[in-house]
Amino acid sequence: MRDHTIIVGFGTKGRSALQTLMATGLRKDQVIVVDPSSKVIESAAAEGIEGVVGDATRSGVLLRAEVQRARQIVIATQRDDTAVLVTLTARQLNRQTKIVAAVREEENGPLLRQSGADTVITSASAAGRLLGLSVLSPSAGAVMEDLIHQGSGLDLVERPVIKAEVGRDVRDTGDLVVSVLRGHRLIGYDDPAASPLQLTDRLITIVRAGSAEGDG
Incomplete structure (x- = not known):
């Protein structure tokens, strides 16, 4: 194999x-x-x-x-x-x-x-944080639980930047982008360094389950 x-x-x-x-x-x-x-x-x-x-x-x-x-x-x-x-x-x-x-x-x-x-x-700490979040905001906890379970509701996925997105602002991709992976650096969507997007970037996005293509 x-x-x-x-x-x-x-x-x-x-x-x-x-x-x-x-x-x-x-x-x-x-x-x-x-x-x-x-x-x-x-x-x-x-x-x-x-x-x-x-x-x-x-x-x-x-x-x-x-x-x-x-x-x-x-x-x-x-x-x-x-x-x-x-x-x-x-x-x-x-x-x-x-x-x-x-x-x-x-x-x-x-x-x-x-x-x-x-x-x-x-x-242990991941479970603890989810428990704490669910106490403070049951709705926010439910969203996080949804993201954790791949294939139902919302999914957190990683995908490459497409040519049409190169040079654009991270908020103009049409997807809900959480972070930009540039080399070994993970950049938050609200960090000015995240834009403009580069061809070698990868995007961490939130999508509706079943709508994302595999990242290969």
């Missing part, structure tokens, strides 16, 4: 990540799940998803999942220390792949980034 997605840890977080990816066009035959539980892997296989049983902190296990050819890796382990070790191992085996990892505690986020993760999601 080549250019596939590896999901390490197939509990609630791993399954939710897969559901979101599939909602944007990822096929089951483009996914390999790695989990230490044979029952979990058997369950994945019953759903038509290839799996590898084993400890993903070990290079041999990740090599069985063909990590060296993977396009992206989602690390959704139960323990933060395991997530760090898996990230270190995966990055050593594939310097180019995109690694997205989840941790429970925010203090472990920097360590994961140092270990090679491109993006780190802190599950």
Whole structure:
């Protein structure tokens, strides 16, 4: 397999990540799940998803999942220390792949980034912020919950700038643009630096579910 997605840890977080990816066009035959539980892997296989049983902190296990050819890796382990070790191992085996990892505690986020993760999601604090927002404004909380669930209501998507938009103000694209990704810099829509748009920019937009084309 080549250019596939590896999901390490197939509990609630791993399954939710897969559901979101599939909602944007990822096929089951483009996914390999790695989990230490044979029952979990058997369950994945019953759903038509290839799996590898084993400890993903070990290079041999990740090599069985063909990590060296993977396009992206989602690390959704139960323990933060395991997530760090898996990230270190995966990055050593594939310097180019995109690694997205989840941790429970925010203090472990920097360590994961140092270990090679491109993006780190802190599950405990993210859930806490959503709870707090829902208390302060149930409507705002409902909108955020809608955005989190890909494929229903509103979706948050990333797309390239088209030629007709080059040189224009970010607010004149016809889409509800949240941020502009320019190189490795994420620029807010209200930042004067966001405009004019450049051909190599990518836009983070909010769209009606089902109206967005995949970003490829």
